[in-house]
Amino acid sequence: MSSFVIEGGHKLSGAIRPQGAKNEALEVISAVLLTEKEVTISNVPEILDVRNLILMLEGMGVKVTRHEKGKYTFKADEIDTAYIESEDFVRKCASLRGSVMVIGPLLTRFGQAYFPKPGGDKIGRRRVDTHITGMANLGAELEYSHEMKAFRLTTPRAGKLKGCYMLLDEASVTGTANIIMASVLAEGRTVIYNAACEPYIQQLCRLLASMGAKIEGVGSNLLTITGVESLHGASHTILPDMIEVGSFIGMAALNRSSITIKDVSYRNLGIIPESFRRLGINLEQKGDDIFVPEQESYVIESFLDGSIMTLADAPWPGLTPDLLSVMLVVATQCKGSVLIHQKMFESRLFFVDRLIDMGAQIILCDPHRAVVIGHDHNFRLRPGNMVSPDIRAGIALLIAAMSANGTSVIGNIEQIDRGYEDIDIRLNALGASISRQ
Numbered sequence: 001m002s003s004f005v006i007e008g009g010h011k012l013s014g015a016i017r018p019q020g021a022k023n024e025a026l027e028v029i030s031a032v033l034l035t036e037k038e039v040t041i042s043n044v045p046e047i048l049d050v051r052n053l054i055l056m057l058e059g060m061g062v063k064v065t066r067h068e069k070g071k072y073t074f075k076a077d078e079i080d081t082a083y084i085e086s087e088d089f090v091r092k093c094a095s096l097r098g099s100v101m102v103i104g105p106l107l108t109r110f111g112q113a114y115f116p117k118p119g120g121d122k123i124g125r126r127r128v129d130t131h132i133t134g135m136a137n138l139g140a141e142l143e144y145s146h147e148m149k150a151f152r153l154t155t156p157r158a159g160k161l162k163g164c165y166m167l168l169d170e171a172s173v174t175g176t177a178n179i180i181m182a183s184v185l186a187e188g189r190t191v192i193y194n195a196a197c198e199p200y201i202q203q204l205c206r207l208l209a210s211m212g213a214k215i216e217g218v219g220s221n222l223l224t225i226t227g228v229e230s231l232h233g234a235s236h237t238i239l240p241d242m243i244e245v246g247s248f249i250g251m252a253a254l255n256r257s258s259i260t261i262k263d264v265s266y267r268n269l270g271i272i273p274e275s276f277r278r279l280g281i282n283l284e285q286k287g288d289d290i291f292v293p294e295q296e297s298y299v300i301e302s303f304l305d306g307s308i309m310t311l312a313d314a315p316w317p318g319l320t321p322d323l324l325s326v327m328l329v330v331a332t333q334c335k336g337s338v339l340i341h342q343k344m345f346e347s348r349l350f351f352v353d354r355l356i357d358m359g360a361q362i363i364l365c366d367p368h369r370a371v372v373i374g375h376d377h378n379f380r381l382r383p384g385n386m387v388s389p390d391i392r393a394g395i396a397l398l399i400a401a402m403s404a405n406g407t408s409v410i411g412n413i414e415q416i417d418r419g420y421e422d423i424d425i426r427l428n429a430l431g432a433s434i435s436r437q
Helices: 022-034 048-060 087-095 097-110 129-137 173-183 199-210 242-254 272-277 321-331 352-357 391-403 423-428
Strands: 003-007 013-016 038-042 063-068 071-075 112-115 141-145 150-154 165-167 189-193 214-216 222-226 234-237 258-261 284-286 289-292 309-312 337-341 361-366 369-373 385-387 407-411 434-436
Touching: 003 391, 022 038, 022 048, 022 071, 022 097, 022 173, 022 199, 048 063, 048 087, 048 097, 087 097, 087 112, 087 150, 097 112, 097 129, 097 150, 097 173, 129 141, 129 150, 129 165, 129 173, 173 189, 173 199, 173 222, 199 214, 199 234, 242 258, 242 272, 242 289, 242 321, 242 391, 272 321, 321 337, 321 352, 321 369, 321 391, 352 361, 352 391, 391 407, 391 423, 423 434
Parallel strands: 013 258, 038 234, 165 189, 309 337, 385 407
Antiparallel strands: 003 407, 003 434, 038 071, 063 071, 112 150, 141 150, 189 222, 214 222, 258 289, 284 289, 337 369, 361 369
16 A cells, blocks of 8 residues: 655645546546447546546457547447456446446447446445436336346347436436436437536537537536437547646645646636635636635635535535535635535545544534634644545545645555546645655
8 A cells, every 4th residue: 555755834836737537537438338439538637547447448348549648549349248247347347436437338339237336435325326217217127136246237128228208316427427328329319307417427418419419408407318320439628627626726725825727627617716715715717727826814704694604515516525625624724614514425524533633623513514613824734644535535635734744644545546647746846745655
């Protein structure tokens, strides 16, 4: 298990460019299974989760060409259908969170797919009901294989999936993506209401449309998809990762540093910039860049009636849950108090015990809520020895360690590597002191 050794207290300066969006990459790379033609994808983040998904596709028979860093061409014209029914394949799917995205494409194009409980972060219960119910609505037949320890989905004996109207039980991003991909080759028209409408979903729809799919309502929670016989090849560029953008904003603020975040696709950041402004961080938009100026103090806003500020996750265009861990850490050195309400996952706030050990003033109310009382930089966090429990808590702990008064060690950094590409190298270029052991 590798570790980061972080010497805290170094100010950051300069410019940094976010990687391609991890969540979008997992969706659009899975979409290459929908056609036998070549699909070229650029700005691919070369992180652990994405590399593992690409290796899985290669194992299925997808031809993968890496043209340069972040640019790949995929051709799924000779899929090994026997392998995708094998125990080895199902076991690999169970260990990789992103594997859930191949279910829709495999089912609609090849007529069957296994659906094991996916792996990934240990951040609480992650339901797969939306995925399975959506496939069943399209006519998929479902049975549980005790031998494979997975659900087996097959198309109706009559042939293809059939379009229908469905109201999703929750606006699941991965569930919506899976149902969209299953629907584009289904017979007839599919209407998905309460669909997720995150930029990742919009980007997936744009790729599919460039491949010949017929999708209406992109950007809304009501999607109408008219199935087509086949899809052709296309090219696609992945958006910058909004979670990295938010992480860099948090790093600059906690270290009272001035940095520029380049090419952020500002219009796709939604409420993220405003959420950081509520913590007192004065962001400046400069074209498609964000400039974070150095400040002596960051004053947390209150609501108009004087009540404590609450930052809570919500479906898009609300605040993404993936940034609440970062915002919580930033708040420890702001002036004022804030309630962090993590609604989606019941275990994501447990890492605050490590921050409390570092001297942060945090009251963990329950698994979903924490009150942070800011130090206003009057008391620097103490260094510590920590373990990264998941991707987002890992980057939050790294940010905390960068501001601490001394040397910290973070173990299990493979979790951080799953979501952040060469993060130590990129942050050291801004002035951080992080070594990998």
